[in-house]
Structures are given as C-alpha cells and as structure tokens.
Amino acid sequence: MSVHPIAVTINGKAEYLEVPAHMTLLQMLRDRLALTGTKNGCEAGECGACTVLLDGQPVNSCLVLAVEVDGRQVVTVEGLAQDGTLSGLQQAFIEHNAVQCGFCTPGMLISSQALLARNPSPDEDAIKEALLGNLCRCTGYGRIIQAIQDVARGGGAS
Amino acid sequence: MSGLSTVGKSVLRIDAHDKVTGAAVYADDLQFGPGLYYGRLVRSPHAHALIIKVDASRALALPGVKAVVTGRDTPTRIGLYLKDRTIFALDRARMVGDPVAGVVATSEEIAEEAARLVEVKYEELPAVFDPVVAIQPDAPLIHPDLGEYEVVPFIFPQPGTNISEHFKLRRGDVEAAWPRCAAIIEGTFRLPPIQHVPIEPHVAVALWELSGQVSLWTCSQSPFAQRDLIAQSLGIPHGNLRVIAPYVGGGFGGKAGVSMEAAAVAMARAVKGHPVKLRMTREEEFICTTARQSLVANIMIGCDDQANLLAMEVAYYFGGGSSNEYGVNIARAAGYSCTGPYLVPNVKGDSYCVYTNTPIGSAMRGFGMPEIHWGIEQIMDQLAEKVAMDPAEFRRRNCVKTGRTILTGMEMPAIDLVACIDKVTQAIQWEKRPPASAPHKKRGKGLAIMWKAPAMPPNPGSSAMVRFNEDATVNVEIGAQDLGQGAFTVLAQIAAETLGVPYEWVRISVPVDTKYSPYEWQTVASRITWSVGNAVRAAAGDARQKILAVVAEHWHEDPADLDIRDGAVVSFKSEREQPLQNMVVYGLPNDDFEGWKGGPVVGSGKFMPTYVTNLDFETGQGTRAVVHYTVGAQAVDLEVDTETGQVEVLKIASAYDVGKAINPDLVLTQIEGGAVHGLSSAYEAIRLDAQGRPLNANLVDYRIATIADIPREIHGDIVETPLEDGPWGARGVGEHVMVQTAPAIANALYDALGVRFSELPLSAEKIFMALHGS
Numbered sequence: 001m002s003v004h005p006i007a008v009t010i011n012g013k014a015e016y017l018e019v020p021a022h023m024t025l026l027q028m029l030r031d032r033l034a035l036t037g038t039k040n041g042c043e044a045g046e047c048g049a050c051t052v053l054l055d056g057q058p059v060n061s062c063l064v065l066a067v068e069v070d071g072r073q074v075v076t077v078e079g080l081a082q083d084g085t086l087s088g089l090q091q092a093f094i095e096h097n098a099v100q101c102g103f104c105t106p107g108m109l110i111s112s113q114a115l116l117a118r119n120p121s122p123d124e125d126a127i128k129e130a131l132l133g134n135l136c137r138c139t140g141y142g143r144i145i146q147a148i149q150d151v152a153r154g155g156g157a158s
Numbered sequence: 159m160s161g162l163s164t165v166g167k168s169v170l171r172i173d174a175h176d177k178v179t180g181a182a183v184y185a186d187d188l189q190f191g192p193g194l195y196y197g198r199l200v201r202s203p204h205a206h207a208l209i210i211k212v213d214a215s216r217a218l219a220l221p222g223v224k225a226v227v228t229g230r231d232t233p234t235r236i237g238l239y240l241k242d243r244t245i246f247a248l249d250r251a252r253m254v255g256d257p258v259a260g261v262v263a264t265s266e267e268i269a270e271e272a273a274r275l276v277e278v279k280y281e282e283l284p285a286v287f288d289p290v291v292a293i294q295p296d297a298p299l300i301h302p303d304l305g306e307y308e309v310v311p312f313i314f315p316q317p318g319t320n321i322s323e324h325f326k327l328r329r330g331d332v333e334a335a336w337p338r339c340a341a342i343i344e345g346t347f348r349l350p351p352i353q354h355v356p357i358e359p360h361v362a363v364a365l366w367e368l369s370g371q372v373s374l375w376t377c378s379q380s381p382f383a384q385r386d387l388i389a390q391s392l393g394i395p396h397g398n399l400r401v402i403a404p405y406v407g408g409g410f411g412g413k414a415g416v417s418m419e420a421a422a423v424a425m426a427r428a429v430k431g432h433p434v435k436l437r438m439t440r441e442e443e444f445i446c447t448t449a450r451q452s453l454v455a456n457i458m459i460g461c462d463d464q465a466n467l468l469a470m471e472v473a474y475y476f477g478g479g480s481s482n483e484y485g486v487n488i489a490r491a492a493g494y495s496c497t498g499p500y501l502v503p504n505v506k507g508d509s510y511c512v513y514t515n516t517p518i519g520s521a522m523r524g525f526g527m528p529e530i531h532w533g534i535e536q537i538m539d540q541l542a543e544k545v546a547m548d549p550a551e552f553r554r555r556n557c558v559k560t561g562r563t564i565l566t567g568m569e570m571p572a573i574d575l576v577a578c579i580d581k582v583t584q585a586i587q588w589e590k591r592p593p594a595s596a597p598h599k600k601r602g603k604g605l606a607i608m609w610k611a612p613a614m615p616p617n618p619g620s621s622a623m624v625r626f627n628e629d630a631t632v633n634v635e636i637g638a639q640d641l642g643q644g645a646f647t648v649l650a651q652i653a654a655e656t657l658g659v660p661y662e663w664v665r666i667s668v669p670v671d672t673k674y675s676p677y678e679w680q681t682v683a684s685r686i687t688w689s690v691g692n693a694v695r696a697a698a699g700d701a702r703q704k705i706l707a708v709v710a711e712h713w714h715e716d717p718a719d720l721d722i723r724d725g726a727v728v729s730f731k732s733e734r735e736q737p738l739q740n741m742v743v744y745g746l747p748n749d750d751f752e753g754w755k756g757g758p759v760v761g762s763g764k765f766m767p768t769y770v771t772n773l774d775f776e777t778g779q780g781t782r783a784v785v786h787y788t789v790g791a792q793a794v795d796l797e798v799d800t801e802t803g804q805v806e807v808l809k810i811a812s813a814y815d816v817g818k819a820i821n822p823d824l825v826l827t828q829i830e831g832g833a834v835h836g837l838s839s840a841y842e843a844i845r846l847d848a849q850g851r852p853l854n855a856n857l858v859d860y861r862i863a864t865i866a867d868i869p870r871e872i873h874g875d876i877v878e879t880p881l882e883d884g885p886w887g888a889r890g891v892g893e894h895v896m897v898q899t900a901p902a903i904a905n906a907l908y909d910a911l912g913v914r915f916s917e918l919p920l921s922a923e924k925i926f927m928a929l930h931g932s
Binding site for chain 2: 030034035036037038039040041042043044046047049076077078080081086090093094095097099100101102103104105106109127128129131132134135136137138139140141142143144145
C-alpha cells in the first residue's frame with residue numbers, strides 16, 4: 001500500500017500528512033484530523049452530508065481522494081466561524097430554526113456558502129439548484145431556503 | 159400561574175449553536191484511539207434458508223482478523239415485545255441481509271475482506287413476501303418455534319402460523335348495521351415497505367472490559383431499552399451495561415428498540431478490552447436495520463342517508479418482516495385505532511402482524527397510522543361523494559369529539575378536531591377551485607384528517623433530575639433524546655418556567671448515558687414533551703420547593719408568600735429579594751451566623767401513566783385503551799401535468815391540536831418537515847426482486863424528497879385544547895405531522911383527475927398510465 005505525502009491548507013491552516021492512495025478526503029478529515037463536523041452519510045456522493053469547499057467549490061469529500069487535495073485549499077464547517085463569531089449563514093440557520101437533527105447541516109452550510117459566494121442574491125430556484133445534492137429528512141427544506149434568503153438580503157454571507 | 163415567561167415562547171434551539179459549528183458530537187465522531195477494532199457483518203444472500211454450516215477458518219487466517227462471532231455465540235433470543243430473533247441467525251436465515259456472523263478486525267477494510275471469506279452453507283427454503291400470502295395455511299412457516307417465544311401479555315402470536323399478533327376489535331353489530339346503510343364503500347389498499355432514511359446511518363461502538371463492565375456508544379432513541387434488552391440477551395447485569403447516546407442524526411423510529419447495536423456488543427465480547435466499531439453502509443441501512451411494514455388493508459365503511467357513519471369492517475395485514483419484535487405493537491395500535499378519527503357505532507376490526515421474508519418491520523414515524531389512514535381517508539371522501547356532502551362537512555359531522563365514546567369503549571380525551579378541519583380548509587381556501595395554470599394541467603384539492611395515540615406498554619416511565627451550579631445555572635438530567643425534534647429545548651423551557659430562572663441558565667446534560675442519566679423508557683411515540691415534560695416539571699418543582707423552604711426559614715416567612723422570579727426568590731409580603739446565586743449550593747447562614755441552612759439543591763421527579771387498562775382479547779374493549787390522542791387535519795392543493803403524470807404540490811396546509819405549544823415555532827418546524835416527509839413517503843418503496851433481494855438500496859434509486867420536490871407553500875396552524883395531564887396541557891405532535899399527507903394527496907388527485915389510487919407508491923408513470931391507459 002503506497003503512502004503519499006501531501007501539503008494542504010485546511011480552514012486556513014497548513015497541514016502536512018502522509019495518506020494512503022485510496023484514502024478519501026472525507027476519511028482524512030474525520031479519521032486523521034478529527035474534523036468530524038463533516039459527516040458521512042452514504043460514501044457514494046448521494047446525500048451531500050460530507051460537502052466541503054475545495055478551492056472554493058463545493059465537493060462531496062467522499063468522492064475526492066486525499067492525494068488530490070495536495071497543494072489545495074479545503075474549508076470545512078469548522079472553518080466557517082471566524083474567531084468564535086458565527087458566519088451570517090450559521091446565525092441565520094439558528095434564527096430560522098433551519099436545524100433539526102443537524103446531520104445535514106454542515107453540508108447545507110457549505111453548499112449555501114458556495115452559492116452566496118458566486119451569487120450574492122440568489123432567487124428561490126437558484127437556491128434549490130445549489131442545494132439539490134444535499135438531502136435533509138427533518139426540516140422539509142423551507143427554513144433553510146428562508147435562512148439563505150435572509151442572509152442574501154443582508155448583503156451575502158460573511 | 160399568571161403569565162408565562164418561557165413556556166409558550168419560541169426561544170431558539172438549545173442545540174443549534176453546536177450543530178451549525180460542527181461541534182455537535184454524533185456516535186461516529188467519537189474518538190477511540192489506536193486500540194479500536196472494526197466489525198463487519200456476514201449476511202444471508204437468501205430470503206429464507208437453513209444454515210447448515212458456518213466455516214470461519216479462512217477468515218480467521220487473514221492477518222488482522224481478531225474474531226468471528228456466529229449465532230452459536232448468541233443463542234438467547236432478543237426482542238422488545240416478542241423475543242423472536244437472535245442477535246446472529248442461529249439455524250435459519252429469514253431475509254436477505256440477515257446477519258449470520260460478525261467479523262472483527264484491525265481495520266474496516268480487513269473486516270470487509272474477511273467477511274467475504276466466511277463460508278456459510280445454506281439449504282434454501284421457500285420464501286414468502288406478501289402478508290396476505292404468508293397468512294395462508296400452506297405458506298412456508300418462517301418461525302416454527304413461535305410458541306416457545308417469550309411475549310408480553312398484551313400481544314397474541316399464533317403458533318403454527320406466520321401470525322405474530324392478531325388484535326380483534328368488536329363493537330356493536332356490523333351485520334345488523336349494513337342493511338341500514340344508504341352508502342357503502344369497500345376497497346383494498348396496499349402500501350409497500352419504506353425506510354426511515356435518516357441522513358446518519360446506524361453506528362455502534364462497544365467495549366467489553368476485562369472487569370465485565372460493558373459500554374455501548376450508539377445513535378439511539380432507546381438507550382435504556384437497549385440496555386435492558388441487550389443485558390437480558392447477553393446475560394449482563396443491568397448495572398454493568400452502560401449505553402451512551404450522543405446526538406442522533408435523525409431517527410424517525412429507525413433508531414428505536416434494538417437493531418445492529420446488539421451485534422456490536424456480542425462482537426466486543428470476543429475481543430475484550432478493545433472497542434469495536436460497527437457501522438452500517440447506506441445499503442445495509444436500507445435492508446438490514448428496520449423498515450416501515452407493508453400493509454394490505456381491506457376496508458368497508460357505510461353511512462346512512464344523513465351522512466352518519468354506521469358501520470365499519472376492516473382487516474389489516476401488516477407485512478412484519480423476518481422478525482416482528484417491535485412491529486407486533488404496530489398491528490395492535492392499528493387495531494385499537496382501526497376506525498381512524500371517527501365515531502362509528504358498529505365496528506369489526508382485525509389487525510394482523512404477519513411474518514414475511516423481508517426487512518424487519520419496526521417503528522416508523524406514525525407507527526401504523528399512515529398505513530391505515532391511506533385507505534380510510536380515501537373511503538371517507540368516496541362516501542361523502544355518494545351522499546352528496548362536502549368532504550370537510552362529512553368529516554366535521556363524523557369525527558371524534560371530546561367526551562364521546564370511541565371504538566374501544568374509552569371516552570375521548572379533550573381535543574378539537576373540528577377546529578383543525580376549519581383551520582386547514584380556511585388556509586387552503588377550500589371553497590374555491592381555481593383553474594389550472596395550463597390547458598394540459600389539472601388542479602385539485604384534497605383533505606384528510608388523522609388521529610394517533612402514543613403506542614406503548616401501559617406503564618412507560620420517565621424521570622428527571624435538576625441540579626444547580628454555584629452561579630445558579632441549572633443542569634437538567636433526562637434520559638430522553640433529541641432526534642432533531644427539539645426535545646432538549648422544550649425540556650429546558652419547562653425547567654426554566656418551573657424554576658423561575660431565565661431559559662439561558664438551563665443546560666441539558668448530554669450525552670444521555672444510562673450510567674448517569676435518570677431512567678427513560680424510550681424516545682418514541684411522540685411522548686417526550688408530555689411524559690418527560692411532566693417529569694422535568696416535577697423535578698424542577700421539587701428543587702423550587704427546597705429553595706423556597708430554605709429562604710422562608712431564613713426570612714422567617716411562609717414559603718407560600720414566596721416565589722422565584724427571573725432567578726431570585728422574592729417575597730410578596732416583605733418584598734425582599736434573594737438571588738439564587740451561591741445559595742443554591744452553599745445555603746444561607748442562620749441569624750448572626752449561628753450555623754447554616756440548606757445546601758446543594760437537587761430536585762428529582764418522575765412521571766408514569768397509571769390509568770391505562772387491559773383490553774378484552776375477543777373484543778378490544780376496555781376502560782382506557784391509551785393515554786390520549788393527538789388529532790389533526792391536512793389539506794392539499796396540487797396540479798397534475800396530464801402529459802407527464804408529474805404532480806406539483808402547490809400548498810399543504812396542516813393543523814394539529816397540540817394542547818399547548820411549549821415552543822410554537824418548533825411545533826411549526828415539525829409540521830413543515832412532516833408535510834414534506836409525508837409527501838415524500840407517498841413516492842417511496844423498498845423494492846425487492848422475486849428472490850427477496852433489494853433492487854434500490856441506495857439514495858439514487860430510493861429517492862427521498864429533495865429541496866426541488868417541496869410544495870410551493872407549507873402552512874401550519876396550531877390548535878390548543880389542553881390535555882388533562884400534559885405540562886401546561888401539552889401533548890406530542892412529532893409523528894402526527896406526516897400521517898395523513900399521502901391520502902390528502904390521493905384525494906386531491908381524485909379531485910383533479912377523477913381517478914383513485916389505492917396502491918402506493920405513487921409515481922408519474924402510474925398517474926400517466928391511469929390517465930392514458932396501457
């Protein structure tokens with residue numbers, strides 16, 4: 001089993017790791033770095049619970065190999081709050097009760113963050129398109145849409 | 159009490175900050191260090207087969223493999239109401255995916271490889287998948303030893319058949335009533351098995367220490383029930399088995415009772431001193447945890463020419479799966495509530511749970527009620543049409559009402575279902591039938607109502623503890639779980655209100671841990687706000703009394719003149735004020751510091767219903783069948799594309815009588831999420847091939863509602879008719895919110911298309927074919 005050295009920036013911090021060729025980014029985050037905010041829901045790219053930002057783009061971290069992130073930037077849910085201050089989206093998810101069991105929430109927040117970064121004032125259809133790959137069984141999605149719209153009205157995610 | 163400060167307010171969720179930052183810990187997030195081993199299960203490829211031989215020698219020879227556990231290691235049966243399975247299949251596999259052996263290894267990859275090396279010799283048996291076929295006398299017998307199984311006294315298996323429960327309801331005389339009916343509608347309705355699909359798959363980590371102490375960390379709705387059942391099955395003293403249940407990533411009943419957790423404990427016993435992690439893949443989650451049971455329902459209902467219901471005869475056949483340990487009580491609940499929320503003077507009901515070679519049927523949100531309402535609510539619409547009455551008016555006339563005698567002979571506790579009907583018909587603009595948005599589209603509206611009682615043993619208990627810290631923040635200890643429904647928030651509100659402290663001062667002691675948390679039966683049955691709410695209120699009331707007694711003595715006043723307001727004891731009489739800080743731990747000095755009084759304040763409380771009575775085996779009649787019912791109504795406005803069969807739900811309006819909304823916005827989030835869950839459930843099915851092998855055990859082929867599938871508008875209304883023994887009158891609503899969504903959609907489809915659908919799942923293809931023929 002071959003092991004590869006990689007250098008990756010995770011939530012703004014440089015990390016140097018040796019990873020097996022078959023290790024996924026999701027496994028690396030959870031099992032190597034104890035960044036367990038990113039969730040494992042299916043390991044097949046179908047539920048979106050493991051969504052992280054890779055160079056600013058939302059990806060299913062279960063479908064990305066750890067070796068692929070060498071030299072790149074990863075942001076997880078743990079990287080959304082800055083110095084203990086919640087992001088606008090995090091605050092809005094709390095205020096709109098857009099959280100129930102919370103298992104989809106990290107992926108939802110990451111996909112929403114990516115959406116607002118590329119489209120600061122998305123309409124409802126744009127929100128639905130951006131979150132189509134993030135499954136939620138609790139909320140019925142409506143509060144999540146409201147939370148994102150609220151942040152968008154206030155000038156985008158901070 | 160004049161004016162509530164926290165109860166009835168939509169305070170923000172107590173768990174939300176942890177959940178938006180990634181700090182909330184779920185079972186798979188716990189770190190166990192390098193000593194952690196991993197388990198994989200060896201599963202039967204056959205739906206029904208004798209196990210002739212299990213040979214683990216090749217698996218054990220693989221480097222990194224530590225143990226292989228089989229049915230011979232776990233011969234003692236396990237089950238909640240009916241002990242009808244072993245942790246690993248002993249001599250017979252009863253479904254595709256039945257666990258036959260468990261492999262423990264140093265990594266998940268090695269465990270998976272080793273699982274493939276375990277050689278199992280089977281002798282295939284004929285299998286049966288449909289409950290109506292399985293109930294026939296010549297059907298293959300799935301549990302030949304049924305007569306030997308231990309069972310609770312209110313469940314009635316029939317040895318020598320595949321029937322694990324038969325509930326009989328007999329009231330009045332249906333035969334005499336049919337000739338008096340002006341309209342009679344009869345139908346057969348079918349629902350497939352469906353899955354809970356929590357986003358978090360099941361995971362369990364077990365550690366069996368050399369001392370005999372056993373710990374189980376798992377995503378669980380039922381840590382105490384798991385402790386009880388696993389302790390019994392594996393011969394562990396209850397005091398030595400500790401179940402720790404961190405946050406649950408969605409349950410919906412799928413994490414109630416015991417499923418794969420017991421296997422993790424049995425596997426840990428084989429490698430004492432090492433924690434063993436067992437987690438389900440998404441495929442296993444679909445077929446090897448539990449499912450909502452299938453149902454075939456034969457329903458006949460009649461009314462007179464004034465639209466008064468006269469008679470109802472039903473036979474419910476639940477496809478209970480390979481073991482029915484929990485599911486038997488679903489059939490029972492469907493039996494004692496078999497009329498749906500209606501007053502019917504003459505009733506003949508038979509509800510069966512039937513073994514089938516399919517995934518294990520167990521609790522799922524609604525617990526039998528979505529299944530039976532699917533048919534009942536469509537027939538009520540048909541009857542209304544036949545006697546030319548508006549379906550809403552038909553329901554107002556016939557629905558259950560406070561104080562009236564219902565089918566079991568019990569008096570209906572206080573509810574207002576008519577108010578719920580009024581709310582949703584108003585919200586959906588029932589009287590108006592606007593045109594469709596395009597010539598090839600048809601628009602329709604539909605209505606459905608529901609009831610559901612907490613389905614449980616007569617005496618499930620709850621308990622709670624309240625402990626003060628020096629700064630007067632409060633730790634509330636409960637054994638109930640927050641599955642996302644908001645239980646921790648609501649219980650914190652109840653503690654704050656009772657104690658007279660700000661909500662922000664309350665902490666819920668998590669994770670739930672059977673070693674430290676007070677006893678709780680299970681987080682099921684929508685019983686937490688009511689039952690645990692009462693226990694927390696009692697515990698907080700106990701602490702409050704203790705505080706008031708100390709301060710009253712200190713002030714030489716009567717405790718009856720004192721209250722706690724906003725974190726300080728106040729006297730109405732002397733207008734003195736004593737902050738809770740410090741005194742709740744250190745007490746107060748006597749006059750002139752001649753000694754001290756009081757000390758650390760700990761309050762305890764419990765709640766257990768004591769009034770539920772036995773029901774007659776032959777008739778289902780009794781004084782008090784259940785603790786109470788929650789009722790509600792839903793109305794749907796939808797549009798169908800006749801060229802594609804696609805349905806767009808424009809609006810779902812819901813109203814439920816929750817007695818008292820402790821947190822109104824959290825009630826609304828249940829209503830909204832439940833409407834989408836209910837809509838989704840109408841399109842879901844676990845599909846099996848002719849050999850009982852799953853065809854769609856993944857999230858692409860088994861679709862749940864995505865963000866693109868939701869109605870344009872979801873409206874919720876809250877009705878508050880106080881429940882006699884609920885905290886501030888509150889009763890539960892978590893499950894009810896999806897019970898009648900599918901029949902409301904079916905009724906709206908009929909309104910739009912003039913076509914009835916008796917079988918779920920719905921699909922665009924099915925609707926298209928119904929419109930255009932084959």
